[in-house]
Amino acid sequence: MTTTTRPRRCGSSKASEAVGERRYEPRGFPRQVLDSGQSLLVIFAGVLLIASVAQTAAAGPRDVRDAIAFGALIAFGELLRLSLPGDRESAPIATAGALAYAMLIQVGNHPARHTAQQVIAVTAIGMIVGALPHLAVGRPARLSGMAARLLAVACAAGVFRPLASNPEIGRHWWLALPVMASLVALAWLVEAVIEALIRTDALRARFGVALVDEMRVQLPLGTAVGASALLIAFAAEVMGLAAVAMFTAPLLVTQVAYRRYAGIRATYLQTVRALARVTEIGGYVETGHSARVSRLAVSIGRELGMAEPELLELEYAALMHDIGQLSLRDPIPGGATVLVVRDEQRRIAEYGAEVIQQAKVLDSVAEIVRRQSDPYRPGAGSTAANGGRGRGRGNEPPLSSRIIRAANAFDDLVGTSVEPSRAAAAVERLRLDTAGEYDPQVVDALGRLVSRRSVLGP
Amino acid sequence: MVLGIRQAPVHVTGWLRGGSLGRLSLVARVYVGAVAAAGLAFVVRGPLGGIAWLEVAVLGLLVVVCESTATRLRSRHLSWSPNSAAILAAIVLTGPVGAAVVGGCAVFGVRRGTSATKQVFNGGMMALTGYLPGEVFLLLGGEVGTPGQSSFPELIGPFAGAALAHVIVNYSLLCGVLWLTGEPGSAGQQARALLDPRVALTELGYCAFGLLIAALWSVLGPFTPVLVLVPLFVARWAVAQFAAQQRAYEATVSALCQAVETKDFYTRGHSERVSRGSVMIAHEIGMRGERVEAIRYAGMLHDVGKLGVPTQVLQKTGKLTDDEFAAIQLHPMRGLDIVREIGFLDEALAGIMHHHERIDGRGYPMGLTGDEIPEFARVLAVADAFDSMTSTRSYRGARPVPEAIAELRRWSGTQFDPAFVDAFVAAIERDGWTGPDTAAPQSAGAAAAHDHDDPTAPLRIIESL
Numbered sequence: 001m002t003t004t005t006r007p008r009r010c011g012s013s014k015a016s017e018a019v020g021e022r023r024y025e026p027r028g029f030p031r032q033v034l035d036s037g038q039s040l041l042v043i044f045a046g047v048l049l050i051a052s053v054a055q056t057a058a059a060g061p062r063d064v065r066d067a068i069a070f071g072a073l074i075a076f077g078e079l080l081r082l083s084l085p086g087d088r089e090s091a092p093i094a095t096a097g098a099l100a101y102a103m104l105i106q107v108g109n110h111p112a113r114h115t116a117q118q119v120i121a122v123t124a125i126g127m128i129v130g131a132l133p134h135l136a137v138g139r140p141a142r143l144s145g146m147a148a149r150l151l152a153v154a155c156a157a158g159v160f161r162p163l164a165s166n167p168e169i170g171r172h173w174w175l176a177l178p179v180m181a182s183l184v185a186l187a188w189l190v191e192a193v194i195e196a197l198i199r200t201d202a203l204r205a206r207f208g209v210a211l212v213d214e215m216r217v218q219l220p221l222g223t224a225v226g227a228s229a230l231l232i233a234f235a236a237e238v239m240g241l242a243a244v245a246m247f248t249a250p251l252l253v254t255q256v257a258y259r260r261y262a263g264i265r266a267t268y269l270q271t272v273r274a275l276a277r278v279t280e281i282g283g284y285v286e287t288g289h290s291a292r293v294s295r296l297a298v299s300i301g302r303e304l305g306m307a308e309p310e311l312l313e314l315e316y317a318a319l320m321h322d323i324g325q326l327s328l329r330d331p332i333p334g335g336a337t338v339l340v341v342r343d344e345q346r347r348i349a350e351y352g353a354e355v356i357q358q359a360k361v362l363d364s365v366a367e368i369v370r371r372q373s374d375p376y377r378p379g380a381g382s383t384a385a386n387g388g389r390g391r392g393r394g395n396e397p398p399l400s401s402r403i404i405r406a407a408n409a410f411d412d413l414v415g416t417s418v419e420p421s422r423a424a425a426a427v428e429r430l431r432l433d434t435a436g437e438y439d440p441q442v443v444d445a446l447g448r449l450v451s452r453r454s455v456l457g458p
Numbered sequence: 459m460v461l462g463i464r465q466a467p468v469h470v471t472g473w474l475r476g477g478s479l480g481r482l483s484l485v486a487r488v489y490v491g492a493v494a495a496a497g498l499a500f501v502v503r504g505p506l507g508g509i510a511w512l513e514v515a516v517l518g519l520l521v522v523v524c525e526s527t528a529t530r531l532r533s534r535h536l537s538w539s540p541n542s543a544a545i546l547a548a549i550v551l552t553g554p555v556g557a558a559v560v561g562g563c564a565v566f567g568v569r570r571g572t573s574a575t576k577q578v579f580n581g582g583m584m585a586l587t588g589y590l591p592g593e594v595f596l597l598l599g600g601e602v603g604t605p606g607q608s609s610f611p612e613l614i615g616p617f618a619g620a621a622l623a624h625v626i627v628n629y630s631l632l633c634g635v636l637w638l639t640g641e642p643g644s645a646g647q648q649a650r651a652l653l654d655p656r657v658a659l660t661e662l663g664y665c666a667f668g669l670l671i672a673a674l675w676s677v678l679g680p681f682t683p684v685l686v687l688v689p690l691f692v693a694r695w696a697v698a699q700f701a702a703q704q705r706a707y708e709a710t711v712s713a714l715c716q717a718v719e720t721k722d723f724y725t726r727g728h729s730e731r732v733s734r735g736s737v738m739i740a741h742e743i744g745m746r747g748e749r750v751e752a753i754r755y756a757g758m759l760h761d762v763g764k765l766g767v768p769t770q771v772l773q774k775t776g777k778l779t780d781d782e783f784a785a786i787q788l789h790p791m792r793g794l795d796i797v798r799e800i801g802f803l804d805e806a807l808a809g810i811m812h813h814h815e816r817i818d819g820r821g822y823p824m825g826l827t828g829d830e831i832p833e834f835a836r837v838l839a840v841a842d843a844f845d846s847m848t849s850t851r852s853y854r855g856a857r858p859v860p861e862a863i864a865e866l867r868r869w870s871g872t873q874f875d876p877a878f879v880d881a882f883v884a885a886i887e888r889d890g891w892t893g894p895d896t897a898a899p900q901s902a903g904a905a906a907a908h909d910h911d912d913p914t915a916p917l918r919i920i921e922s923l
Binding site for chain 1 (some may be wrong): 605606607609610611614662664666667669670673674676677678679681685686688689690692693694695696697699700703704705706707709710711712713714716717718720762763765766768792795796797798799800
């Protein structure tokens with residue numbers, strides 16, 4: 001069957017076939033690559049874990065039944081990890097369980113006397129037990145994410161455990177509630193900061209942007225987790241350990257709803273990625289062109305400090321930037337739009353935007369695609385090309401359009417070549433046109449990416 | 459969460475939204491009236507003494523808030539709002555009558571587009587979903603009042619019974635009103651939407667919140683619902699986001715498919731209609747909800763690979779050479795090449811790949827026979843051929859539906875699976891079929907000379923393979 005599937009494509013060469021092999025790898029977010037920053041984090045968490053276990057063992061664990069119940073809940077939650085948009089992972093039930101354990105005041109009739117070290121030890125052991133099945137089926141362990149969650153819980157426990165024995169806290173809910181709520185918020189913030197640092201490190205994003213992205217993605221679920229943690233901590237007082245079982249059901253509902261949402265988001269992106277390839281199958285563009293342009297455009301966008309929602313729109317637009325070529329009777333040789341006349345480029349962009357606009361939900365993506373053929377400064381450079389549209393100086397195309405324009409031109413010039421000198425030459429050629437055609441800021445960012453070699457190569 | 463009617467079934471939107479009782483059938487009016495009256499009667503009958511009114515007021519407010527922000531279910535006939543929790547908490551804290559009052563507060567929910575009839579029905583229904591499970595709670599030995607440390611875990615059993623009764627009362631009353639107000643054909647569909655296990659699971663999950671509200675009342679007092687609301691609203695937010703994403707997804711896939719079709723005037727809208735036809739068959743044979751979704755997309759995407767066939771081959775007049783025929787035979791595989799990356803059901807992929815197989819084994823690309831052909835592919839084949847026959851082609855006009863049905867029947871058993879032909883014919887005879895606009899194209903220049911989907915005009919090649 002595989003022998004019959006090899007499609008014949010226009011302009012396909014050995015080089016493009018070779019690239020085809022690695023075209024399908026998940027883009028943009030390197031998985032499970034522990035670099036120095038992440039290993040430092042994991043080592044720190046490991047040391048914390050060992051110290052906590054040692055101290056707990058030395059002092060003797062307290063309220064073993066509670067510890068086992070909460071440890072089991074944490075392991076269960078870790079088992080049911082949740083994928084969030086942008087290749088994130090979270091374990092809402094585990095986090096809520098750990099935070100609740102950190103903030104227990106009383107379980108049924110007896111006061112909760114466990115120490116912060118015991119909270120850390122129970123949480124860490126629960127997480128490790130829950131992660132084992134993931135490892136067994138070959139999924140990544142995601143140590144850095146686990147470390148971030150452990151540190152967040154450790155912060156809350158470190159502050160609250162000494163307070164828990166204070167009789168005033170136990171007596172008045174109006175005193176305990178604000179303290180606990182702010183600790184939950186603190187834990188959430190700590191996790192967001194750590195995750196943002198990891199992403200800044202791994203993706204070369206800007207920290208400020210990464211932090212805002214992280215907080216935006218984590219806010220809804222984080223709020224639910226925090227509220228659930230408070231609920232179970234209070235409920236344990238009346239219901240004892242039954243609260244642990246009872247409370248799992250409602251947060252499970254939240255998780256089921258969230259999982260479906262995250263699932264369809266991922267399918268959406270996959271679908272656009274896949275369908276963007278119709279232009280390749282139809283022989284309009286070179287194999288892998290849309291994927292390469294989108295990957296490059298997202299890298300440039302991140303280099304320029306774009307936030308995640310904008311990056312997503314940029315990715316969609318870059319994937320579909322050539323969809324307008326479907327309106328052409330005959331494919332452009334090699335699909336290189338940089339080689340055809342301006343009016344033709346504009347017509348393709350216009351048609352592509354029309355197609356995307358039909359979807360009614362991607363209007364800003366359509367606008368990006370429409371403006372990709374516009375030069376950076378319509379006034380400068382070739383004046384005849386302005387086409388009398390009256391787009392003046394103050395009306396330059398959106399940043400995303402400018403990025404796609406440059407990324408597209410770069411890919412048309414470099415293609416599947418992995419020669420660094422060829423890439424550098426292409427950047428130089430684009431730089432010559434920064435007076436009118438390409439945004440100098442975008443070309444500079446592209447130049448930085450090329451010099452770091454993060455554009456070429458597998 | 460209590461299910462309530464918000465939006466009338468699509469085809470009867472007018473009269474329910476208009477809110478005029480005059481056009482409801484007499485039985486439906488009596489039913490709605492009886493539900494509302496029963497709800498009211500249980501509240502009035504009391505006993506109203508000894509009810510914890512603070513709890514009732516707080517929980518009633520919660521119901522009004524939930525009701526005013528209810529999310530519409532995907533089926534568009536139903537909505538759900540997380541107020542089961544409030545009603546069940548009211549059963550524990552205030553007893554059956556208090557719970558009926560709390561549920562009855564649904565009448566005051568403020569929402570656009572909901573008629574007075576529906577408000578009244580929802581109010582009456584929710585009062586009943588408070589009162590009757592409340593009696594079940596008492597029957598199972600549940601104790602009314604703010605639970606203390608000694609109430610657990612003894613309270614859990616009666617509470618679970620009440621939750622179950624709550625779901626059952628809610629579902630049966632709702633099924634009744636849908637059955638009485640909907641058209642016969644859609645009743646089954648609505649019942650399926652209601653009985654979706656995910657909906658039921660979600661609902662029981664929300665019921666559990668009720669016990670948490672009741673349990674925490676002794677610790678946090680009236681502040682409890684505020685804390686409990688947070689996870690509820692996050693879940694609701696996620697559900698709303700899911701629905702929005704799904705609509706966006708559908709629209710995007712359909713827009714991209716249309717872009718692919720623009721190359722050939724005659725096949726415009728073909729994917730959309732094949733998708734619709736396949737879903738009709740899927741419903742008719744009682745396919746599960748998820749699989750129906752998958753076949754919907756499979757229908758939309760089934761011909762994407764045709765883009766890989768050179769235009770001059772698709773539009774060629776006269777007989778094809780071996781090579782050209784091979785190029786056409788490859789299109790299901792090319793389609794598979796494109797959509798393979800999409801993480802939806804493998805079944806849909808198999809359907810796209812094999813939609814040109816024939817029961818007698820003379821199809822392509824693999825020449826599978828009978829049951830070897832995946833079910834999705836056999837469904838798609840029927841809808842695909844039918845739409846091709848009822849559409850205008852450059853070499854013939856559109857055939858009328860009865861003629862196309864006769865043609866399907868003729869090839870049933872050789873080209874098509876008889877079971878799916880029968881299902882499709884039954885669905886068309888009941889619901890009708892909307893074909894494409896039959897207007898002739900402006901320019902006949904780019905017209906295809908044959909249609910690879912058309913069973914009555916099969917592709918002819920110069921030499922046999």
